[in-house]
Amino acid sequence: MIKPLRGMKDLMFDDAQRFVHIVTTAVKVAKRYGYSYIETPILEETSLFKRSVGDSSDIVSKEMYQFEDKGGNDVCMRPEGTAGVVRAFVSAKLDRQPMKQKFYYYGPMFRYERPQKGRLREFHQFGCESFGEASVYEDFTLIVMISQIFKELGIGFDLLINSLGCPECMPPYRENLVNFLTDIKEELCEDCNRRIGTNPIRVLDCKNEKCQSLLPQSPKLIDNLCESCESDFKKLTELLDEAGIAYTVDTNLVRGLDYYNKTAFEFVSNEIGAQSAIAGGGRYDKLVEYLDGKPTPAVGFAIGIERIMELVKMPQPQREGYYMGAMVPEAVEKVIMLANDKRAQKKVTVEYSSKGFKSHMKGVDKSNARFAVLIGEDELKNGTVWIKDMESKEEKTISLEEF
């Protein structure tokens, strides 16, 4: 028996319904905010992710499904969604239009990691990317939008926010931090020592207890922001306060991808295991440039669909459509033909074998049909059908034409 690959899952029945409900809800909300659908390839040139997500990131350095295709191209399965959307934005030369652009997408992402609760090798994200809007109002609006999606899905969450600074205030801070970390590097873990060279900001997010115990005295970017970043971040907190959205400023919040600047945020849940991030995002004003576009401010986010699957409160399933069956073999084909016509309008479940009344009624329940429609000996003879409304329990025998 061939089973799906490690970290990959089939989706069916209840889970499939949840999945569709999540996506349709998110799409519905995104459209209200003016987002339109974009679909980009799952396979992209490897350099796209090296240049956007960042060479030093774990995603690029060890988690990509990367290979050479038959034409000798270095390609990989997308590990996240933003890079592809930005590439598409630049490919279509939208960076040369003064118009603001907003896109939503959803689909599979691939990362070659060790699977655990809430972490798969193939997983799905719903995401939005807003181009051309530098205002912090947009950062705020995105956060409101995610809150609204979660609210409609019945999901509780905590919101963490931070500012990652910009090209003006980040470099001096970074130098400052590297100095601090270098002084205590003897006591930091192996990973952190590596991070000092590659991406010192990530040290702040280290889960190692020893490291964390040394970090409270570390310089915080939030205390060293430039005027513009400082005022934007302050504005964001004010807007969130006014909107009544609770948040925690987490100065150790570092997004895993290199392209973020200024606003970074993460929605987390404490009900789903160690992998608690259910949505994450932020601003990435330099990414369009990195990918050969004209400077274009941008901000976006992604929701991890599998991460919120078990959190979603599903609406009550409603009885729908018809169940049709025959109680004498001669009536089977009559039932099938009748069902064909009915299906032009309604959902119909047909039982092909002639069965007893009781057996059919069980089938009606199983199919969750609103109406039971049966043809027995009498109905066949008289050219009628017996129909019962399973909710009102009202039943009657009517002519074929009437049905």
Next chain:
RNA sequence: GUAGGCGUAGUUCAGUUGGUAGAGCACCAGUUUGUGGCACUGGUUGUCGCGGGUUCGAGCCCCGUCGCCUACCCCA
């Protein structure tokens, strides 16, 4: 890559100090000839993950292997 836990019926699991397997759920059929969800009765289902070893005998003990889960790392 590292650590721990687990692989027995479709599913969730039980299986005593080693004596060639069981329950609930699900499924199917009935419960006086055409009224469902409930209840009752009956029935079907397993190369006990795979390969070796110990033993008269292994689901149980030993070794290996594969797979799954959880956690670290990292992140949605």
